[in-house]
Amino acid sequence: MLDWIEPLEFAPLDCFRRVSVAxxxxxxxxxxxxxxxxxxxxxxxxxxxxxxxxxxFLGVERLLGRVRKVCRRAWRSEISNVRLLRLETSYTVNWLLPREAFTRIHLLFPDPWPKKKHEERRLVTPQFVRAAADLLVPGGEILFKSDHPSYFAEAAALLRAEPAFVETDWGPDAFPYFETDFERRWKAEGKPIQGLRLVLATRGMSAASRS
Ligand SMILES: C[S@@+](CC[C@H](N)C(=O)[O-])C[C@H]1O[C@@H](n2cnc3c(N)ncnc32)[C@H](O)[C@@H]1O
Known part of the structure:
Protein backbone atom coordinates (compact mmCIF):
# COMPACT_ATOMS: atom_id res chain seq x y z
CA MET A 1 0.00 0.00 0.00
CA LEU A 2 1.20 3.49 -0.85
CA ASP A 3 0.40 6.88 0.60
CA TRP A 4 -0.44 9.23 -2.31
CA ILE A 5 0.72 12.69 -1.18
CA GLU A 6 -0.14 14.32 -4.50
CA PRO A 7 -1.62 12.71 -7.60
CA LEU A 8 1.90 11.86 -8.87
CA GLU A 9 3.86 11.64 -5.61
CA PHE A 10 3.74 8.69 -3.26
CA ALA A 11 5.44 7.50 -0.10
CA PRO A 12 5.64 3.89 1.08
CA LEU A 13 3.41 3.03 4.02
CA ASP A 14 5.57 0.06 4.99
CA CYS A 15 9.32 0.70 4.83
CA PHE A 16 10.13 -3.02 5.23
CA ARG A 17 8.35 -4.20 2.11
CA ARG A 18 9.22 -3.61 -1.54
CA VAL A 19 6.68 -1.62 -3.50
CA SER A 20 5.25 -3.22 -6.65
CA VAL A 21 5.02 -1.76 -10.13
CA ALA A 22 1.23 -2.20 -10.01
CA PHE A 57 9.05 6.92 -15.38
CA LEU A 58 9.90 7.11 -11.68
CA GLY A 59 11.96 10.01 -10.31
CA VAL A 60 13.66 9.75 -6.92
CA GLU A 61 14.81 12.94 -5.21
CA ARG A 62 15.47 13.82 -1.58
CA LEU A 63 14.66 17.56 -1.68
CA LEU A 64 11.01 18.38 -1.05
CA GLY A 65 11.02 21.63 -3.07
CA ARG A 66 12.40 19.85 -6.13
CA VAL A 67 9.93 16.97 -5.90
CA ARG A 68 6.98 19.34 -5.61
CA LYS A 69 8.29 21.41 -8.53
CA VAL A 70 8.50 18.31 -10.75
CA CYS A 71 4.95 17.33 -9.73
CA ARG A 72 3.63 20.81 -10.55
CA ARG A 73 5.39 20.87 -13.91
CA ALA A 74 4.12 17.39 -14.81
CA TRP A 75 0.59 18.24 -13.73
CA ARG A 76 0.57 21.51 -15.72
CA SER A 77 1.87 19.74 -18.84
CA GLU A 78 -0.60 16.89 -18.38
CA ILE A 79 2.19 14.32 -18.17
CA SER A 80 0.68 11.28 -16.50
CA ASN A 81 3.35 8.58 -17.00
CA VAL A 82 5.57 9.93 -14.19
CA ARG A 83 5.69 9.20 -10.46
CA LEU A 84 7.81 10.92 -7.83
CA LEU A 85 9.29 9.48 -4.68
CA ARG A 86 10.91 11.78 -2.11
CA LEU A 87 13.39 9.47 -0.46
CA GLU A 88 17.06 8.72 -0.05
CA THR A 89 18.45 6.93 -3.11
CA SER A 90 20.58 4.21 -1.46
CA TYR A 91 17.73 3.01 0.74
CA THR A 92 15.31 3.20 -2.18
CA VAL A 93 17.52 1.14 -4.48
CA ASN A 94 18.65 -1.34 -1.83
CA TRP A 95 15.39 -2.01 -0.05
CA LEU A 96 12.31 -0.43 -1.56
CA LEU A 97 12.02 -0.75 -5.31
CA PRO A 98 10.89 -3.93 -7.05
CA ARG A 99 13.55 -6.21 -8.48
CA GLU A 100 13.74 -7.06 -12.17
CA ALA A 101 11.32 -4.25 -12.95
CA PHE A 102 13.27 -1.44 -14.67
CA THR A 103 14.37 -1.24 -18.29
CA ARG A 104 16.65 1.72 -17.59
CA ILE A 105 18.30 3.41 -14.63
CA HIS A 106 19.48 6.98 -15.23
CA LEU A 107 22.22 8.09 -12.85
CA LEU A 108 22.87 11.60 -14.06
CA PHE A 109 25.29 13.91 -12.33
CA PRO A 110 25.10 12.47 -8.82
CA ASP A 111 26.82 14.69 -6.25
CA PRO A 112 30.56 13.81 -6.40
CA TRP A 113 31.42 14.60 -2.76
CA PRO A 114 35.09 15.13 -3.66
CA LYS A 115 36.39 15.70 -0.12
CA LYS A 116 37.86 12.71 1.69
CA LYS A 117 35.77 13.42 4.81
CA HIS A 118 32.54 13.20 2.73
CA GLU A 119 33.48 9.98 0.96
CA GLU A 120 30.83 7.91 2.73
CA ARG A 121 28.10 10.11 1.18
CA ARG A 122 28.94 8.98 -2.35
CA LEU A 123 26.13 7.09 -3.96
CA VAL A 124 27.98 4.54 -6.08
CA THR A 125 29.30 1.77 -3.82
CA PRO A 126 29.67 -1.98 -4.47
CA GLN A 127 26.37 -2.53 -2.62
CA PHE A 128 24.60 0.10 -4.74
CA VAL A 129 25.94 -1.46 -7.96
CA ARG A 130 24.68 -4.95 -7.02
CA ALA A 131 21.30 -3.56 -5.98
CA ALA A 132 20.99 -1.53 -9.19
CA ALA A 133 21.72 -4.67 -11.24
CA ASP A 134 18.96 -6.46 -9.31
CA LEU A 135 16.42 -3.77 -10.24
CA LEU A 136 17.00 -4.17 -13.97
CA VAL A 137 15.25 -6.59 -16.28
CA PRO A 138 17.62 -8.71 -18.39
CA GLY A 139 18.83 -6.49 -21.24
CA GLY A 140 18.04 -3.40 -19.13
CA GLU A 141 20.69 -0.72 -18.81
CA ILE A 142 22.21 1.82 -16.50
CA LEU A 143 23.27 5.17 -17.91
CA PHE A 144 25.72 7.21 -15.87
CA LYS A 145 27.04 10.73 -16.51
CA SER A 146 29.31 13.00 -14.50
CA ASP A 147 31.11 16.31 -14.89
CA HIS A 148 33.68 15.38 -12.26
CA PRO A 149 36.61 13.42 -13.78
CA SER A 150 37.94 11.70 -10.65
CA TYR A 151 34.46 10.84 -9.39
CA PHE A 152 33.54 9.53 -12.82
CA ALA A 153 36.65 7.31 -12.87
CA GLU A 154 35.95 5.94 -9.40
CA ALA A 155 32.23 5.28 -9.93
CA ALA A 156 32.78 3.88 -13.44
CA ALA A 157 35.36 1.41 -12.06
CA LEU A 158 32.81 0.16 -9.49
CA LEU A 159 30.08 -0.15 -12.12
CA ARG A 160 32.38 -1.93 -14.59
CA ALA A 161 33.42 -4.38 -11.84
CA GLU A 162 29.90 -5.86 -11.70
CA PRO A 163 30.19 -9.06 -13.77
CA ALA A 164 26.53 -8.92 -14.83
CA PHE A 165 27.11 -5.66 -16.72
CA VAL A 166 28.49 -5.37 -20.25
CA GLU A 167 29.75 -1.97 -21.39
CA THR A 168 28.02 -0.73 -24.53
CA ASP A 169 28.72 2.06 -26.95
CA TRP A 170 26.93 5.30 -26.10
CA GLY A 171 27.50 7.65 -29.00
CA PRO A 172 25.49 10.85 -29.46
CA ASP A 173 23.22 9.12 -32.00
CA ALA A 174 22.56 5.93 -29.98
CA PHE A 175 19.02 7.12 -29.08
CA PRO A 176 17.33 10.42 -28.19
CA TYR A 177 18.63 11.49 -24.81
CA PHE A 178 17.89 14.86 -23.26
CA GLU A 179 20.37 17.11 -21.49
CA THR A 180 19.71 17.47 -17.79
CA ASP A 181 19.39 20.79 -15.96
CA PHE A 182 22.80 20.35 -14.34
CA GLU A 183 24.37 19.14 -17.57
CA ARG A 184 23.48 22.43 -19.25
CA ARG A 185 24.96 24.31 -16.29
CA TRP A 186 28.22 22.34 -16.28
CA LYS A 187 28.59 22.61 -20.07
CA ALA A 188 28.15 26.39 -19.87
CA GLU A 189 30.99 26.41 -17.33
CA GLY A 190 33.16 24.42 -19.76
CA LYS A 191 33.29 21.27 -17.62
CA PRO A 192 33.96 17.97 -19.41
CA ILE A 193 31.03 15.55 -19.48
CA GLN A 194 31.71 11.81 -19.39
CA GLY A 195 29.18 9.02 -19.81
CA LEU A 196 29.00 5.26 -19.33
CA ARG A 197 26.35 2.82 -20.57
CA LEU A 198 26.15 -0.69 -19.17
CA VAL A 199 23.70 -3.40 -20.15
CA LEU A 200 22.60 -6.18 -17.81
CA ALA A 201 23.61 -9.32 -19.67
CA THR A 202 23.46 -11.98 -16.97
CA ARG A 203 22.26 -11.87 -13.44
CA GLY A 204 25.39 -13.45 -11.83
CA MET A 205 24.56 -14.18 -8.22
CA SER A 206 20.77 -14.10 -8.25
CA ALA A 207 18.75 -11.56 -6.35
CA ALA A 208 16.85 -14.38 -4.67
CA SER A 209 20.02 -15.97 -3.29
CA ARG A 210 21.02 -12.67 -1.72
CA SER A 211 17.70 -11.85 -0.10
C1 LIG B 1 23.85 17.47 -9.06
S1 LIG B 1 22.13 17.25 -8.91
C2 LIG B 1 21.69 16.47 -10.47
C3 LIG B 1 20.21 16.57 -10.75
C4 LIG B 1 19.76 16.00 -12.11
N1 LIG B 1 20.04 14.59 -12.22
C5 LIG B 1 20.43 16.78 -13.23
O1 LIG B 1 21.38 16.24 -13.81
O2 LIG B 1 20.01 17.90 -13.50
C6 LIG B 1 22.00 15.85 -7.79
C7 LIG B 1 20.58 15.66 -7.32
O3 LIG B 1 20.53 14.48 -6.53
C8 LIG B 1 19.83 14.75 -5.32
N2 LIG B 1 20.40 13.85 -4.31
C9 LIG B 1 21.64 13.90 -3.80
N3 LIG B 1 21.84 12.91 -2.93
C10 LIG B 1 20.67 12.21 -2.88
C11 LIG B 1 20.24 11.07 -2.16
N4 LIG B 1 21.06 10.44 -1.33
N5 LIG B 1 18.98 10.62 -2.34
C12 LIG B 1 18.14 11.26 -3.21
N6 LIG B 1 18.49 12.35 -3.93
C13 LIG B 1 19.75 12.82 -3.76
C14 LIG B 1 20.09 16.22 -5.03
O4 LIG B 1 19.12 16.77 -4.18
C15 LIG B 1 20.09 16.80 -6.43
O5 LIG B 1 18.79 17.19 -6.83
Whole structure:
Protein backbone atom coordinates (compact mmCIF):
# COMPACT_ATOMS: atom_id res chain seq x y z
CA MET A 1 0.00 0.00 0.00
CA LEU A 2 1.20 3.49 -0.85
CA ASP A 3 0.40 6.88 0.60
CA TRP A 4 -0.44 9.23 -2.31
CA ILE A 5 0.72 12.69 -1.18
CA GLU A 6 -0.14 14.32 -4.50
CA PRO A 7 -1.62 12.71 -7.60
CA LEU A 8 1.90 11.86 -8.87
CA GLU A 9 3.86 11.64 -5.61
CA PHE A 10 3.74 8.69 -3.26
CA ALA A 11 5.44 7.50 -0.10
CA PRO A 12 5.64 3.89 1.08
CA LEU A 13 3.41 3.03 4.02
CA ASP A 14 5.57 0.06 4.99
CA CYS A 15 9.32 0.70 4.83
CA PHE A 16 10.13 -3.02 5.23
CA ARG A 17 8.35 -4.20 2.11
CA ARG A 18 9.22 -3.61 -1.54
CA VAL A 19 6.68 -1.62 -3.50
CA SER A 20 5.25 -3.22 -6.65
CA VAL A 21 5.02 -1.76 -10.13
CA ALA A 22 1.23 -2.20 -10.01
CA UNK A 23 1.04 -0.03 -6.89
CA UNK A 24 3.04 2.77 -8.52
CA UNK A 25 1.41 2.53 -11.96
CA UNK A 26 -1.96 0.83 -11.49
CA UNK A 27 -3.24 1.92 -14.92
CA UNK A 28 -0.61 0.11 -16.95
CA UNK A 29 1.93 -1.81 -14.92
CA UNK A 30 3.14 -3.68 -18.00
CA UNK A 31 4.71 -0.59 -19.68
CA UNK A 32 8.53 -0.34 -19.75
CA UNK A 33 9.68 1.43 -16.61
CA UNK A 34 12.64 3.83 -16.24
CA UNK A 35 14.19 5.18 -13.05
CA UNK A 36 15.85 8.60 -12.66
CA UNK A 37 17.94 8.70 -9.46
CA UNK A 38 18.41 12.21 -8.07
CA UNK A 39 16.07 13.73 -10.64
CA UNK A 40 16.52 17.30 -9.36
CA UNK A 41 14.04 19.74 -10.92
CA UNK A 42 12.97 17.05 -13.37
CA UNK A 43 13.92 18.68 -16.70
CA UNK A 44 15.33 15.39 -18.02
CA UNK A 45 12.64 13.20 -16.44
CA UNK A 46 9.76 15.21 -17.87
CA UNK A 47 11.34 15.57 -21.31
CA UNK A 48 11.78 11.78 -21.48
CA UNK A 49 8.24 11.17 -20.23
CA UNK A 50 6.82 13.55 -22.83
CA UNK A 51 8.90 11.95 -25.59
CA UNK A 52 7.94 8.40 -24.56
CA UNK A 53 4.26 8.29 -23.50
CA UNK A 54 4.37 4.50 -23.95
CA UNK A 55 6.82 4.15 -21.03
CA UNK A 56 6.52 4.82 -17.29
CA PHE A 57 9.05 6.92 -15.38
CA LEU A 58 9.90 7.11 -11.68
CA GLY A 59 11.96 10.01 -10.31
CA VAL A 60 13.66 9.75 -6.92
CA GLU A 61 14.81 12.94 -5.21
CA ARG A 62 15.47 13.82 -1.58
CA LEU A 63 14.66 17.56 -1.68
CA LEU A 64 11.01 18.38 -1.05
CA GLY A 65 11.02 21.63 -3.07
CA ARG A 66 12.40 19.85 -6.13
CA VAL A 67 9.93 16.97 -5.90
CA ARG A 68 6.98 19.34 -5.61
CA LYS A 69 8.29 21.41 -8.53
CA VAL A 70 8.50 18.31 -10.75
CA CYS A 71 4.95 17.33 -9.73
CA ARG A 72 3.63 20.81 -10.55
CA ARG A 73 5.39 20.87 -13.91
CA ALA A 74 4.12 17.39 -14.81
CA TRP A 75 0.59 18.24 -13.73
CA ARG A 76 0.57 21.51 -15.72
CA SER A 77 1.87 19.74 -18.84
CA GLU A 78 -0.60 16.89 -18.38
CA ILE A 79 2.19 14.32 -18.17
CA SER A 80 0.68 11.28 -16.50
CA ASN A 81 3.35 8.58 -17.00
CA VAL A 82 5.57 9.93 -14.19
CA ARG A 83 5.69 9.20 -10.46
CA LEU A 84 7.81 10.92 -7.83
CA LEU A 85 9.29 9.48 -4.68
CA ARG A 86 10.91 11.78 -2.11
CA LEU A 87 13.39 9.47 -0.46
CA GLU A 88 17.06 8.72 -0.05
CA THR A 89 18.45 6.93 -3.11
CA SER A 90 20.58 4.21 -1.46
CA TYR A 91 17.73 3.01 0.74
CA THR A 92 15.31 3.20 -2.18
CA VAL A 93 17.52 1.14 -4.48
CA ASN A 94 18.65 -1.34 -1.83
CA TRP A 95 15.39 -2.01 -0.05
CA LEU A 96 12.31 -0.43 -1.56
CA LEU A 97 12.02 -0.75 -5.31
CA PRO A 98 10.89 -3.93 -7.05
CA ARG A 99 13.55 -6.21 -8.48
CA GLU A 100 13.74 -7.06 -12.17
CA ALA A 101 11.32 -4.25 -12.95
CA PHE A 102 13.27 -1.44 -14.67
CA THR A 103 14.37 -1.24 -18.29
CA ARG A 104 16.65 1.72 -17.59
CA ILE A 105 18.30 3.41 -14.63
CA HIS A 106 19.48 6.98 -15.23
CA LEU A 107 22.22 8.09 -12.85
CA LEU A 108 22.87 11.60 -14.06
CA PHE A 109 25.29 13.91 -12.33
CA PRO A 110 25.10 12.47 -8.82
CA ASP A 111 26.82 14.69 -6.25
CA PRO A 112 30.56 13.81 -6.40
CA TRP A 113 31.42 14.60 -2.76
CA PRO A 114 35.09 15.13 -3.66
CA LYS A 115 36.39 15.70 -0.12
CA LYS A 116 37.86 12.71 1.69
CA LYS A 117 35.77 13.42 4.81
CA HIS A 118 32.54 13.20 2.73
CA GLU A 119 33.48 9.98 0.96
CA GLU A 120 30.83 7.91 2.73
CA ARG A 121 28.10 10.11 1.18
CA ARG A 122 28.94 8.98 -2.35
CA LEU A 123 26.13 7.09 -3.96
CA VAL A 124 27.98 4.54 -6.08
CA THR A 125 29.30 1.77 -3.82
CA PRO A 126 29.67 -1.98 -4.47
CA GLN A 127 26.37 -2.53 -2.62
CA PHE A 128 24.60 0.10 -4.74
CA VAL A 129 25.94 -1.46 -7.96
CA ARG A 130 24.68 -4.95 -7.02
CA ALA A 131 21.30 -3.56 -5.98
CA ALA A 132 20.99 -1.53 -9.19
CA ALA A 133 21.72 -4.67 -11.24
CA ASP A 134 18.96 -6.46 -9.31
CA LEU A 135 16.42 -3.77 -10.24
CA LEU A 136 17.00 -4.17 -13.97
CA VAL A 137 15.25 -6.59 -16.28
CA PRO A 138 17.62 -8.71 -18.39
CA GLY A 139 18.83 -6.49 -21.24
CA GLY A 140 18.04 -3.40 -19.13
CA GLU A 141 20.69 -0.72 -18.81
CA ILE A 142 22.21 1.82 -16.50
CA LEU A 143 23.27 5.17 -17.91
CA PHE A 144 25.72 7.21 -15.87
CA LYS A 145 27.04 10.73 -16.51
CA SER A 146 29.31 13.00 -14.50
CA ASP A 147 31.11 16.31 -14.89
CA HIS A 148 33.68 15.38 -12.26
CA PRO A 149 36.61 13.42 -13.78
CA SER A 150 37.94 11.70 -10.65
CA TYR A 151 34.46 10.84 -9.39
CA PHE A 152 33.54 9.53 -12.82
CA ALA A 153 36.65 7.31 -12.87
CA GLU A 154 35.95 5.94 -9.40
CA ALA A 155 32.23 5.28 -9.93
CA ALA A 156 32.78 3.88 -13.44
CA ALA A 157 35.36 1.41 -12.06
CA LEU A 158 32.81 0.16 -9.49
CA LEU A 159 30.08 -0.15 -12.12
CA ARG A 160 32.38 -1.93 -14.59
CA ALA A 161 33.42 -4.38 -11.84
CA GLU A 162 29.90 -5.86 -11.70
CA PRO A 163 30.19 -9.06 -13.77
CA ALA A 164 26.53 -8.92 -14.83
CA PHE A 165 27.11 -5.66 -16.72
CA VAL A 166 28.49 -5.37 -20.25
CA GLU A 167 29.75 -1.97 -21.39
CA THR A 168 28.02 -0.73 -24.53
CA ASP A 169 28.72 2.06 -26.95
CA TRP A 170 26.93 5.30 -26.10
CA GLY A 171 27.50 7.65 -29.00
CA PRO A 172 25.49 10.85 -29.46
CA ASP A 173 23.22 9.12 -32.00
CA ALA A 174 22.56 5.93 -29.98
CA PHE A 175 19.02 7.12 -29.08
CA PRO A 176 17.33 10.42 -28.19
CA TYR A 177 18.63 11.49 -24.81
CA PHE A 178 17.89 14.86 -23.26
CA GLU A 179 20.37 17.11 -21.49
CA THR A 180 19.71 17.47 -17.79
CA ASP A 181 19.39 20.79 -15.96
CA PHE A 182 22.80 20.35 -14.34
CA GLU A 183 24.37 19.14 -17.57
CA ARG A 184 23.48 22.43 -19.25
CA ARG A 185 24.96 24.31 -16.29
CA TRP A 186 28.22 22.34 -16.28
CA LYS A 187 28.59 22.61 -20.07
CA ALA A 188 28.15 26.39 -19.87
CA GLU A 189 30.99 26.41 -17.33
CA GLY A 190 33.16 24.42 -19.76
CA LYS A 191 33.29 21.27 -17.62
CA PRO A 192 33.96 17.97 -19.41
CA ILE A 193 31.03 15.55 -19.48
CA GLN A 194 31.71 11.81 -19.39
CA GLY A 195 29.18 9.02 -19.81
CA LEU A 196 29.00 5.26 -19.33
CA ARG A 197 26.35 2.82 -20.57
CA LEU A 198 26.15 -0.69 -19.17
CA VAL A 199 23.70 -3.40 -20.15
CA LEU A 200 22.60 -6.18 -17.81
CA ALA A 201 23.61 -9.32 -19.67
CA THR A 202 23.46 -11.98 -16.97
CA ARG A 203 22.26 -11.87 -13.44
CA GLY A 204 25.39 -13.45 -11.83
CA MET A 205 24.56 -14.18 -8.22
CA SER A 206 20.77 -14.10 -8.25
CA ALA A 207 18.75 -11.56 -6.35
CA ALA A 208 16.85 -14.38 -4.67
CA SER A 209 20.02 -15.97 -3.29
CA ARG A 210 21.02 -12.67 -1.72
CA SER A 211 17.70 -11.85 -0.10
C1 LIG B 1 23.85 17.47 -9.06
S1 LIG B 1 22.13 17.25 -8.91
C2 LIG B 1 21.69 16.47 -10.47
C3 LIG B 1 20.21 16.57 -10.75
C4 LIG B 1 19.76 16.00 -12.11
N1 LIG B 1 20.04 14.59 -12.22
C5 LIG B 1 20.43 16.78 -13.23
O1 LIG B 1 21.38 16.24 -13.81
O2 LIG B 1 20.01 17.90 -13.50
C6 LIG B 1 22.00 15.85 -7.79
C7 LIG B 1 20.58 15.66 -7.32
O3 LIG B 1 20.53 14.48 -6.53
C8 LIG B 1 19.83 14.75 -5.32
N2 LIG B 1 20.40 13.85 -4.31
C9 LIG B 1 21.64 13.90 -3.80
N3 LIG B 1 21.84 12.91 -2.93
C10 LIG B 1 20.67 12.21 -2.88
C11 LIG B 1 20.24 11.07 -2.16
N4 LIG B 1 21.06 10.44 -1.33
N5 LIG B 1 18.98 10.62 -2.34
C12 LIG B 1 18.14 11.26 -3.21
N6 LIG B 1 18.49 12.35 -3.93
C13 LIG B 1 19.75 12.82 -3.76
C14 LIG B 1 20.09 16.22 -5.03
O4 LIG B 1 19.12 16.77 -4.18
C15 LIG B 1 20.09 16.80 -6.43
O5 LIG B 1 18.79 17.19 -6.83
Missing amino acids: EMFPDRPEAPLELDLGCGDGGFLLAMARQHPERN
